[in-house]
Amino acid sequence: MLENKIEDIVDIDKIGEISRVDMNSLMELAKAEKKLPAQEDTKKVLLLAIDIQNDFMEKGSLPVEGSHRDVENLIRFIYSNAGKITSIVASLDTHTAYQIFHPCWWVDACGKNPKPFTLISSGDIENGIWIPVRHREHSIRYVKYLEENSKKSLIIWPYHCMLGTTGHCLEAQFSKIAYYHSMVRDSNFEIIVKGTSPTSEMYGIFRPEYDEGFEFETTLLDKFAGYDKVIIAGEAKSHCALESLSQICEYYKDSRQITERIYLLEDCTSCIGGFEEDTEAALSQMEVLYGIKRVKSTEIEI
Structure with a gap:
C-alpha cells in the first residue's frame, strides 16, 4: 500500500x-x-x-x-x-488513416466508403460490393486468410487511436x-x-x-x-x-x-x-x- x-x-x-x-x-x-x-x-x-x-x-x-x-x-x-x-x-x-480496416481503404461501385462496423467478406470483394483502393491482391488474400483460419472477419472500424x-x-x-x-x-x-x-x-x-x-x-x-x-x-x-x-x-x-x-x-x-x-x-x-x-x-x- x-x-x-x-x-x-x-x-x-x-x-x-x-x-x-x-x-x-x-x-x-x-x-x-x-x-x-x-x-x-x-x-x-x-x-x-x-x-x-x-x-x-x-x-x-x-x-x-x-x-x-x-x-x-x-x-x-x-x-x-x-x-x-x-x-x-x-x-x-x-494507427494512421490508410489502413486496411479503416473506411478510406475501401469503396463501393459508386465510390463511397463503407460505414464503421461494416463486415467485408471475400465474396463481397469478388462480387464488387467492396473494392480495395490500395494493395488489391493483398487485400483479397488477407480477407480469405481470415476466413480460412477462423480469425475475426475484416471489420471496418471507426478511425481511432490515430x-x-x-x-x-x-x-x-x-x-x-x-x-x-x-x-x-x-x-x-x-x-x-x-x-x-x-x-x-x-x-x-x-x-x-x-x-x-x-x-x-x-x-x-x-x-x-x-x-x-x-x-x-x-x-x-x-x-x-x-x-x-x-x-x-x-x-x-x-x-x-x-x-x-x-x-x-x-x-x-x-x-x-x-x-x-x-x-x-x-x-x-x-x-x-x-x-x-x-x-x-x-x-x-x-
Whole structure:
C-alpha cells in the first residue's frame, strides 16, 4: 500500500476526460514516498495493461462500454498492490488513416466508403460490393486468410487511436498511477506500440492478424518466463486483450507451468458489444487448455 492517498495521485472522477498530467508535480509526490525497489522483489509480478487509451474510453472514437469502471478498478488495484507489482507494461494501439480496416481503404461501385462496423467478406470483394483502393491482391488474400483460419472477419472500424491525436494517448488517470508506480518502485514503465502496419489489423501485442513472413515479436514474450504472475487487464476484452492473451498461450503452448501463471482481471476489461458470446467461449477454452485464471481485481492474491 502506498503512503500517499489515492486521491492525491489520481482524480477518479476525471477518468476518460482529456486532461493534462502535471508530471513534474506527480514525480515530486512520488519522490516523497517510501521507496519499494522492484529489484528486491522475491516474487516477480508483471501487469500487462492493454490499450488503455482515450479512444477506447466511453466518450472516445471507438468506445467500450464499461471502460471507465475498468480503469477505476485497475487504478485501485495498482494502488493497493504497488509494493507487489514488479513491472507495468502498457500497449498503445497506433494507427494512421490508410489502413486496411479503416473506411478510406475501401469503396463501393459508386465510390463511397463503407460505414464503421461494416463486415467485408471475400465474396463481397469478388462480387464488387467492396473494392480495395490500395494493395488489391493483398487485400483479397488477407480477407480469405481470415476466413480460412477462423480469425475475426475484416471489420471496418471507426478511425481511432490515430498517431499524434489525444485519442491515441493513454487515459490520463491510468498514466498517472503507472508512472507513479514506476518512480516508487524504481521500475521502468514500458510502453509497446502496436498496430502500425497498413495491411493488417493487429489486435494482439505480439503479432498481426496476417502479415506475410511475420513471426512473433518475442522481446516481451520471452520475459514472461521470469515472472511468478502475469496479470492482464485493458480494452477491449473481446479483441486486443483476448488476442494478446491468446498469443501468449500459443507461444507457450508447451509450457503449461508458465501459462498457469496468467491471470485476467475480469473487472478491469470489457467487451465491445456483440462479441460477448465468442469471447466467453474463447476464454473458457484457454482456461481448460492452458490453465489461465480469471479473477476479480479485489480477489487475486499477489
